[in-house]
Amino acid sequence: MGIAYHAASKEFHLYNAQVSYIFCVMKNGQLGQLYFGKRLRDRESFAHLLETAVRDMAPYPFEDDRSFSLEHLRQEYPSYGTGDMRYPAFTVAQENGSRISDFVYAGHRIFAGKPRLDGLPATYVEDEDEAETLEVTLEDRITGTELVLAYTIFRDMPVLSRSARFIQKGPQTVTLEAAMSLCVDLPDRNYDMTDLTGAWARERYVRCHRLHEGVQEIYSMRGHSSHQFNPFLALKRPDAGEHTGEVLGFSLVYSGNFLGRVNVDTFGVTRVLLGIHPEGFAWKLGPGESFQTPEALAVFSERGLNGMSQTFHRLFRTRLARGRYRDAVRPILVNNWEATFMKFTEPQILEIAREAADLGIEMMVLDDGWFGKRDDDTTSLGDWYPDRRKLPEGIRGLAQKICAMGLKFGLWFEPEMVSRDSDLYRSHPDWLIGVPDRRRSLGRNQFVLDFSKQEVVDWIGDRMADILGNAPVSYVKWDMNRSITECFSTGRDADFQGEVFHRQILGVYALYERLTSQFPQVLFESCASGGARFDPGMLYYAPQAWTSDNTDAVERLRIQYGTSYVYPLSSMGCHVSAAPNQQTFRDTPLQTRADTAYFGVFGYEMDLCALTEEEKEQVRAQVAFAKKWRRLVMEGTFYRLLSPFEGDETAWMVVSEDGRTALVGYYRTRQPSNAPFLRLRLAGLRGDLAYRIEGREGTFFGDELMQAGLLLSDRASGVRGSTVRQGDYQSRLFEVYAI
Numbered sequence: 093m094g095i096a097y098h099a100a101s102k103e104f105h106l107y108n109a110q111v112s113y114i115f116c117v118m119k120n121g122q123l124g125q126l127y128f129g130k131r132l133r134d135r136e137s138f139a140h141l142l143e144t145a146v147r148d149m150a151p152y153p154f155e156d157d158r159s160f161s162l163e164h165l166r167q168e169y170p171s172y173g174t175g176d177m178r179y180p181a182f183t184v185a186q187e188n189g190s191r192i193s194d195f196v197y198a199g200h201r202i203f204a205g206k207p208r209l210d211g212l213p214a215t216y217v218e219d220e221d222e223a224e225t226l227e228v229t230l231e232d233r234i235t236g237t238e239l240v241l242a243y244t245i246f247r248d249m250p251v252l253s254r255s256a257r258f259i260q261k262g263p264q265t266v267t268l269e270a271a272m273s274l275c276v277d278l279p280d281r282n283y284d285m286t287d288l289t290g291a292w293a294r295e296r297y298v299r300c301h302r303l304h305e306g307v308q309e310i311y312s313m314r315g316h317s318s319h320q321f322n323p324f325l326a327l328k329r330p331d332a333g334e335h336t337g338e339v340l341g342f343s344l345v346y347s348g349n350f351l352g353r354v355n356v357d358t359f360g361v362t363r364v365l366l367g368i369h370p371e372g373f374a375w376k377l378g379p380g381e382s383f384q385t386p387e388a389l390a391v392f393s394e395r396g397l398n399g400m401s402q403t404f405h406r407l408f409r410t411r412l413a414r415g416r417y418r419d420a421v422r423p424i425l426v427n428n429w430e431a432t433f434m435k436f437t438e439p440q441i442l443e444i445a446r447e448a449a450d451l452g453i454e455m456m457v458l459d460d461g462w463f464g465k466r467d468d469d470t471t472s473l474g475d476w477y478p479d480r481r482k483l484p485e486g487i488r489g490l491a492q493k494i495c496a497m498g499l500k501f502g503l504w505f506e507p508e509m510v511s512r513d514s515d516l517y518r519s520h521p522d523w524l525i526g527v528p529d530r531r532r533s534l535g536r537n538q539f540v541l542d543f544s545k546q547e548v549v550d551w552i553g554d555r556m557a558d559i560l561g562n563a564p565v566s567y568v569k570w571d572m573n574r575s576i577t578e579c580f581s582t583g584r585d586a587d588f589q590g591e592v593f594h595r596q597i598l599g600v601y602a603l604y605e606r607l608t609s610q611f612p613q614v615l616f617e618s619c620a621s622g623g624a625r626f627d628p629g630m631l632y633y634a635p636q637a638w639t640s641d642n643t644d645a646v647e648r649l650r651i652q653y654g655t656s657y658v659y660p661l662s663s664m665g666c667h668v669s670a671a672p673n674q675q676t677f678r679d680t681p682l683q684t685r686a687d688t689a690y691f692g693v694f695g696y697e698m699d700l701c702a703l704t705e706e707e708k709e710q711v712r713a714q715v716a717f718a719k720k721w722r723r724l725v726m727e728g729t730f731y732r733l734l735s736p737f738e739g740d741e742t743a744w745m746v747v748s749e750d751g752r753t754a755l756v757g758y759y760r761t762r763q764p765s766n767a768p769f770l771r772l773r774l775a776g777l778r779g780d781l782a783y784r785i786e787g788r789e790g791t792f793f794g795d796e797l798m799q800a801g802l803l804l805s806d807r808a809s810g811v812r813g814s815t816v817r818q819g820d821y822q823s824r825l826f827e828v829y830a831i
Contacts, residue, residue, distance in 0.1 A: 205225065401658065425456070747776035
């Protein structure tokens, strides 16, 4: 690993054993991009990679050099208006109305380790030897604004971290109208773009399409990262697949409005921009003030999409998630939501808890409805006081009774919202986001609290801390159930309004930071109507997230498969729910529901008291199985084998670091008729080792299982005499052990 600066050529080369990233100071003092990809041998100059040409109609800053045009040069952090006609990485508006800037190289520093980003989530190192950081300082001499571009290269992972910091050192006030975290200019457009799209109950579906001239983008302007798009995109070569080929992955460590834009010009140059969405964003910088962009991550893989995903998984699991539960196994829980919704009594909750304890489950979670007078979703958000009608002895009394059964206790909150019918709304109507004298849109019968105001964050934090500090709570499910509309902060001046979206999410981060620091023993799980804020920013505070409100096993195959493109299994809350499913009304076998949920943070979302004795025995066996495999699921290397987006079969597996143990999941959503024999090619095993498969006779070498494949047919292809279950929605697990 290293960061080399070649003074003669004014070039920077960031590299480790797997990846190289190279850029230079160009003749105009701005930064030009030279290379991002597989590791290159370092040399004194890569100047030949900066290609120039004379092209008609192209503007040029030097009268004696028509070949030097920003319209056609690949750049590191470009602006608009001085020759480059593509979308810029930033825009700085000045007091005279000009948006023209000229940030030129002023210096740099290289140092071991990786600094924190104040008030923002970001990846980190535990030892300075794990990474090296470069900070390049540029300055605009007219405005006196300083721009610091930060780059961190990790020692053992093909990962580059990027961010930008603007510091106003001049006498005037400037306004940032756009400030991306990352720009990468690539020399060609021969890529397929992969992103994760969807809506409520079908989050993070995989979409892939060829790049074309013009703009293709993903975004959110909802105040959160959204169900619709995830702050991630990948560019893969057309011949790249799950296990081979070149892939570039980009992810933003942020939970608010974002933009991921791929701009292909008519000469085939591909520009990738990733950062805060500029719509509705305007950040004023007075003398001495600064602005820090969120962290963006760029990953290189020559081992296909799985290679890219495995890098993100390792990075997010070990160097983004924090706290006690980063490395600890997560408790198997049951949540009462789909069993009782908001209308429950303490005896009902205790009855479910007793069943849970008998079945080997480790935690009982009380969901929405425990506070204020909350019998439905029209009331009481913001009134974080126990409802004594339902819980005569409050949260403390209920929690103590559940803990006495040998279970841990967890609790649901939705701290960022307020109901119209609440004491908080009546006391502080000025604490809502919205424009005075204009209609405020409702979402799920609630409004958004203005977390850009410190007094709001402090008040909500005090209420939550009072509950958590006075009851044995081991887990918090932190929900968020609506987008921001009519974005306006009451009592603030006009110049402040362009900062509200970003300050809102900074307030959320600040509250998370306070509570996770104050209650380090509590496991926090983020939730946002399921997966509306499943992003890297949240993983910094909560090591797991509720993957989707859709708990149907068939739909979860798609949702979990797509989520795995970026996020580790240790981050995915995956529960077994009742059938027919409450979202899709599909009736799937209890085994299939569990076989899908094992590949995540396992739990239940059902009324355990309604199960038959036979079903309870199944659940007891499932809980034991989950406990046996949860360490491997959390820490192992995950491989996608068959895609649910390409047919009726899905397969994946997780392998121990030493390649000696694996758990394979195979799922078939539709029963074939008189189908051919089937084989599933495994991955990640050691070719020279012999393995046994639980329940099968004989042994199999790793190279055989990976190349010839694991035989799946077992006369189970819609023919008579089958030895395994038949029908739709079937699943099978294979436990693989090296001899």
